[in-house]
Amino acid sequence: MGRWQPDSQGRLEQAALALYSERGFENTTVAEIAARAGLxxxxFFRHFADKREVLFWGAPMLEGLMVSAVEAAPTTAAPIDAVAAALEATGPLLAERRDSARQRQRVIDANTDLRERELIKLASLATALAGALRRRGVGEPAATLTAEAGIAVFRVAFARWVSDPKSRDLPQLIRDSLGELQAVTAGR
Amino acid sequence: MGRWQPDSQGRLEQAALALYSERGFENTTVAEIAARAGLxxxxFFRHFADKREVLFWGAPMLEGLMVSAVEAAPTTAAPIDAVAAALEATGPLLAERRDSARQRQRVIDANTDLRERELIKLASLATALAGALRRRGVGEPAATLTAEAGIAVFRVAFARWVSDPKSRDLPQLIRDSLGELQAVTAGR
DNA sequence: CCCGTAATGTCAGTGACTGACATCAGGGTA
DNA sequence: TACCCTGATGTCAGTCACTGACATTACGGG
Structure with a gap:
């Protein structure tokens, strides 16, 4: 048994999500979160850079997962297919957290500051994916455009997956959305 | 002559941009901006919602311009072409402000909070474009995907236009980037 | 049994942002 | 002319996010 109650970070994260859900992000103070976690x-600010960051703790892991998937894609795969594989690689991880993902997304969608933070995390993801593509020999601006297009596909697919309780699984939605993007960008 | 010095908003905007450029966004207080503007x-907070917003005053105008361009596109135009026309429609407006656009972008790129705000403005732009497409009869998720892809193209083109002093004009860069996106999403 | 250390607590401070109320100069109106 | 009315600004007190400096508190090794 440690000196203090274990998993301070996790307790803060849970307390924050609960309070943000109950009374909204703006009506929750950091002091209240900390008190609820017994800290x-x-x-709080030693574990999280700011009041928003507590909801995005998992972003670096997701980013690492996607980058690894790009690196693991066969050399022969087209850039867009390597990115598609990366997006689909998140399926299992997210599938087992669908309920908490939904709760988290409701909180984020309800507040502009949180949406800003989400957007910059996705932008960071796109930058990381573009870097991984470049390491595969993809040039610019192709790498950036492919990564950004991939993120757009992910956003659309994820939104559907989260909002519709009966939707198909995420990888399938990703494939569908990518198909739509290809149809739509093809021109006439 | 009015009761007070005219154009408080403009003076605040200029003072903010100057100070953010000189000493950085984080090292500038709102009180300093206001003092420089004689207010x-x-x-300051009556004119701008927060310290960041002062740099994004023109966003609604750009959004209106783009939406109008989508609406003005011929009914026969494919969605992606309507969006391309909207992006290119910003060319003249931005061309005559290239220097200030470059200064502004340097400030934004230097600070994470400002980049967050820029991202949400672009997301708002994408939402508006998607809405305009839907009014043209484009369904979902095609409308959102087309708009998001368009914004990705704009981001890449704008970044090149701003960073390279010798680059071609923005509409040309937009057409180039769209071509690259089409090549890259085409699959094999 | 002492001591270094990592996680936490305490406290004072800065600065962004807000609400309530005061001021002040024109413009219209009696 | 005297009197409101109004819109833009000023003043002031307060909340809260976030930070730096320093104190405290058990372990766990020596």
């Missing part, structure tokens, strides 16, 4: 405000 | 902090 102080100062400790 | 008080409270008045």
């Amino acid at each position: 102080t405000e100062r400790t | 008080t902090e409270r008045t």
